[in-house]
Ligand SMILES: Nc1ncnc2c1ncn2[C@@H]1O[C@H](COP(=O)(O)OP(=O)(O)OP(=O)(O)O)[C@@H](O)[C@H]1O
């Protein structure tokens with residue numbers, strides 16, 4: 001038998017020692033500390049900073065006028081008054097808020113209706129070629145949301161604001177009015193062309209799981225097709241439509257890239273772009289309050305999401321034996337619908353990508369003639385002279401020769417690799433601590449805290465980190481301008497996803513598999529490397545790739561935090577677009593699109609499931 | 616107090632999961648070389664007890680000794696790690712590692728002991744031979760049948776030469792035929808290795824055929840501990856009688872009478888003699904008669920044959936009297952009665968059990 005020497009000390013001590021040497025507790029505690037520091041504290045700090053005076057606030061007219069002596073770090077309602085109760089409230093809060101709500105409402109309605117219709121056509125009818133159509137229609141889900149807005153600019157921009165004419169004017173000679181080239185209309189359209197994919201994917205999943213006999217029963221009882229649709233099909237998919245609705249809505253609140261590209265040139269601001277502008281103008285305190293407003297709106301929608309979905313999840317019918325999904329015959333309409341679908345796919349999915357690609361080969365923007373063709377923006381040497389004797393690309397070399405691009409690409413790449421690796425590892429540990437410690441307070445706190453970043457829109461999260469790490473905090477030096485800050489912020493924003501992935505992976509591993517190893521003397525390290533890791537590996541790889549793509553195309557989260565030294569591909573695109581330099585930006589965008597698609601294909605191989613179920 | 620023959624001792628073990636009391640003040644001594652079965656319906660705390668012995672769960676109260684050494688005490692906060700208790704466990708699910716081959720599964724315990732590679736190879740080969748699965752070492756568990764998986768689980772348990780085997784319903788996933796084969800194998804294995812075995816099952820036939828002692832549990836409380844013969848012939852209470860019998864115990868309401876100066880219990884028409892002392896003044900009791908304890912007698916009680924269910928070498932016959940519950944009979948051989956006929960029955964002397972109506976405890 002074993003020696004009992006290890007059992008020395010008082011009972012209480014032994015108990016403490018044992019409880020706190022359980023691996024799930026140690027891991028749980030370490031993670032909890034990290035979460036408190038990197039998720040909870042920054043949010044508290046955000047609140048704190050918006051109610052205190054910072055050094056840069058000295059120059060605010062309100063502070064000067066108050067006559068009270070300026071003191072850094074003093075409690076102050078200055079920012080609160082500025083944002084909520086002053087002449088500035090209208091341009092700074094109210095108008096952007098209204099714009100945000102308008103855009104979000106518009107894009108939600110458009111993308112939900114389009115996504116649902118598409119899902120229905122693809123899952124429930126005998127539309128020809130629907131499998132291929134479905135896969136291409138899901139493409140916008142994969143590529144960054146702002147890609148379409150860049151394409152929009154290329155197609156519809158006009159001389160007055162865009163500096164040169166777009167493809168449309170080039171082809172037709174018709175000048176595009178400002179309201180169609182920039183502002184809410186194109187913003188809503190472009191965002192819908194990305195976000196419909198969310199509704200499409202969720203709703204087609206739900207539709208595929210409905211047994212068509214439920215509908216046939218309705219028909220047998222004398223209901224016509226429209227009544228069946230309204231009374232049977234719709235209620236059955238309602239929960240997933242609601243889920244898509246709320247997801248789209250909360251994403252819309254925080255979206256940044258598209259309103260920045262299409263709104264800022266005409267001074268049309270949303271909360272996210274206003275927040276960005278405030279930070280650029282050194283008005284951090286005001287920006288933080290806007291971030292809080294965004295977090296609140298987004299938090300409320302997600303709370304509703306949990307409420308609504310939580311209550312009605314079980315509503316979707318589970319297909320039992322003899323499950324049948326009889327496609328509905330579209331009759332003669334079939335071909336019409338098919339043509340419409342093909343046109344949609346060509347014009348709104350493939351054409352934007354083509355336009356961006358074409359743009360990268362143009363010497364002068366907006367001239368689609370062959371004479372204007374150049375490879376300069378890809379492989380040209382710095383200072384190359386163009387056909388009209390001008391220096392091309394403002395003297396910069398093509399992106400494949402440009403050391404500055406390589407630096408950005410290198411930053412993007414190492415950021416994405418580091419973040420996705422760490423996110424996957426932390427995800428497994430979080431999953432372990434949450435699942436194995438189930439029922440304990442520690443487990444619940446880890447679960448809740450790792451979910452928190454989900455409710456914070458990317459740009460607001462960036463603002464939170466800007467406030468937190470612009471100065472030294474405890475053992476951590478000032479991180480602003482460092483690469484580590486980008487890693488930490490991206491990692492923290494990935495936490496909700498990695499903890500979900502880790503938790504579900506861990507729930508698949510029967511506790512007994514671990515106990516069987518423990519029984520023969522395997523310690524935590526051995527259990528982890530020999531049992532847990534091998535069994536979660538495929539989820540680990542898929543999670544890694546997903547994080548990789550997401551981080552690779554991330555813009556809003558880090559746009560406030562990058563400096564020239566730490567620039568990444570997406571922020572370079574943003575800068576090029578800001579300065580009206582589209583060819584370079586579009587070329588880099590193409591690279592990101594290619595990476596995103598490749599990554600998704602790899603994920604599919606690892607998960608061996610189709611993105612769109614039931615097609 | 617110290618008993619050299621004793622292997623495992625549980626004292627006042629209680630395990631609560633929140634409100635649920637899974638095991639309630641359980642006391643159990645297991646001798647060296649015993650094959651003891653924990654038997655009871657689903658949820659009665661069998662797995663919980665087994666896991667407490669293994670050290671996988673921590674009881675809420677009580678003490679556990681192995682070889683007279685204290686290995687668990689709630690009060691003193693002593694818990695010896697599972698791996699230091701020198702025991703092997705077969706989980707209900709087998710818990711074979713799905714990502715490891717048969718060889719890797721069995722080799723794992725030896726690798727944990729840091730044995731040299733050639734030794735590991737040798738031992739695993741021997742173990743595979745012992746369970747007759749030599750050709751399967753490179754397969755994955757998913758590529759094996761239930762019975763083969765079970766034998767891999769046994770091999771993995773044996774490889775470390777533990778001196779206690781714990782098995783949690785190891786045969787419950789197998790089909791009826793394989794189950795009977797594996798029972799015999801387990802029994803032989805136990806006889807060969809003479810390790811103390813604690814075996815969990817909810818199948819009373821399995822418990823009867825395989826074990827040297829049976830511990831019947833219900834709702835976390837031990838109902839009876841004894842040899843299979845004991846619990847079968849002398850159930851301690853109604854629960855045990857009901858649970859153990861096969862196919863089903865017959866229960867009659869009995870009235871105590873004095874006839875010709877002798878005490879008898881009248882039940883189901885039968886007049887069964889009893890000891891006056893044991894009845895101790897009660898006037899109504901419950902009588903239990905096993906299906907095989909009836910015989911045909913000319914002066915017997917008349918019963919009506921409702922149905923006959925041949926079961927191979929024996930036959931189950933359902934009979935009844937007007938206005939009373941059906942009675943099950945079990946006869947060897949085939950029987951040539953017809954449905955609807957009458958038959959006259961009597962009860963073999965000294966085979967029946969009598970229980971108190973209130974406490975449900977056995978009287979006779
Ligand atoms: N981890 C747990 N958390 C809460 N309750 C539990 C847990 N494990 C067991 N229980 C409860 O304890 C009781 C006894 O469970 P146990 O697993 O010991 O039953 P069992 O006799 O092995 O049953 P079965 O034959 O179904 O395996 C049950 O009521 C069960 O619900």
Ligand SMILES: [Mg+2]
Pocket residue numbers: 661662663707783
């Ligand atoms: Mg059990």
